[in-house]
Amino acid sequence: MTVRIRELDDASAGAWDSFVRATPAATFFHLSAWARVIRGAFNHPTHYVFAEQDGAVVGVLPLARMRTRLFGDSLSSTPFCVYGGPVAASPDAAAALEAHAVGLRRRLGAPVLEFRRRAAPDPGWEERPPLYVTFRKPFRITGDDGKDQAANIPRKQRAEVRKAIRLGLASVSDSDTDRLHRIYAESVRNLGSPVFPRRYFRLLAEAFPGEHDVTTVLHDGRPVAAVLNFHFRDEVLPYYGGGTRGARAVSANDFLYWEVMRRAGAERGATLFDFGRSKIDTGAFSFKKNWGFEPERLHYCYRLAPGARIPDNNPNNPKYRLMIAVWKRLPLPVAGLVGPALVRGLG
Structure with a gap:
């Protein structure tokens, strides 16, 4: 049967989440409710789609577009989440979801398409140099x-x-x-x-x-x-x-x-503790290692428009050092007032 790509709506949310919960490669961050959270909290447009075959959900792809003047423009799976990218029950469904994402980036005019992968990088995609790791351990x-x-x-x-x-x-x-x-x-x-x-x-x-x-x-x-x-x-x-x-x-x-x-x-x-994402060689990274967790590299992969670069919106970027130093000195009420307008571009 032909794989069809459909947009998530209220009627399909239950089937979407049932697929996520039943698919080992899917994560908490693939659940459909993230779409309304991202829209409601940050006013970013979401483009959640799923692959359907013979009336059944056979793959999901959460996507949201972050576009701000200060931090640029990207179509990501998924901002404000640690893991993302398409999850599919078959190679055909995975290919259809990836092709949809690549085409959507072109149609929207976004310079960057990002998949946040945990297990492995996407073949043929440009991968970010090592920056983020996650920490997971049974208990x-x-x-x-x-x-x-x-x-x-x-x-x-x-x-x-x-x-x-x-x-x-x-x-x-x-x-x-x-x-x-x-x-x-x-x-x-x-x-x-x-x-x-x-x-x-x-x-x-x-x-x-x-x-x-x-x-x-x-x-x-x-x-x-x-x-x-x-x-x-x-x-x-x-x-x-x-x-x-x-x-x-x-x-x-x-x-x-x-x-x-x-x-x-x-x-x-x-029975499994997911300590979440940290940047390599930061205080949070050391804290989690000291707790007996081993870092696992996260593979953030990109398709870029001609001339575009992988975003580097992180505190390790030297151009943000002055901003960070100033921010630490702000009175808490001022930081609380200004911060939400900035952080919407740092997903």
């Missing part, structure tokens, strides 16, 4: 905290977790994205990065009602660290997190991620 929670810690995290991190417990830190799990956002905004400002709008976190919670939670660490009743987690199949994915300036002194960050792991295993039966 197992059996109910005995001491033995579970020894089995799942290195000795130094176990010591940090025990220190946090002695200091009286505790965790709560809920859906309070506003509390998370306050902590996250302070954390990314201190790193020199623009903050996402509060609305983005709220939309994520609404889009994935049974597949997210927020873990918050409290010290003397005050929130000092928090992270938004996604849950997909047997995986837990801590995604947007941060801590206050005082978090490190009380080992709140190590305690936070141990609590995410512990709760996901004990309460949801999760």
